[in-house]
Amino acid sequence: MATEPDPHLSMVRQVTPHTPEGCEECLRLGSPWVHLRLCLTCGHVGCRDSSPLKHGRAHAHVEQHPIVEPMELMEPGETWRWCYAREAMA
Template structure:
């Protein structure tokens, strides 16, 4: 059996066509993102407002780094709503999951 592998944002090998457990199809939005280099590991909007974040996510389309949906600012979701950039990746250490806002699930 052959498995296509692509390099994830954290440098971990993850399946290119299939979920991490191989049981469901991968989000089609991953086919449209260029996996852009992300900016510094900080949410500029939170810093400007004096907020702290729970975790950081990077947009795979443009590299914008913003706070997660469970952070007070929820700036990653706001970025999606403004740009339609569908997929983000967690910047937390030792994680490789990606989230698709369009499908509302792990991509």
């Protein structure tokens, strides 16, 4: 059975990270983060769900920008995207 492509992929743009050094909100607050997610609609950099404040998810819901990818790759050649709206890989 074929899986339908994620309809939110149409929101993906060529973006530049606003704050490549860390989570935008955590940097302002002085809060720690665990791994970073790049919004592929606007370039917002937020922390992932295992971080205390989950700014990546908050941004996705408030701004309606659901598609993110990791800022730091775990393995060479690793690429993936996550859709917060569908709670699935995009």
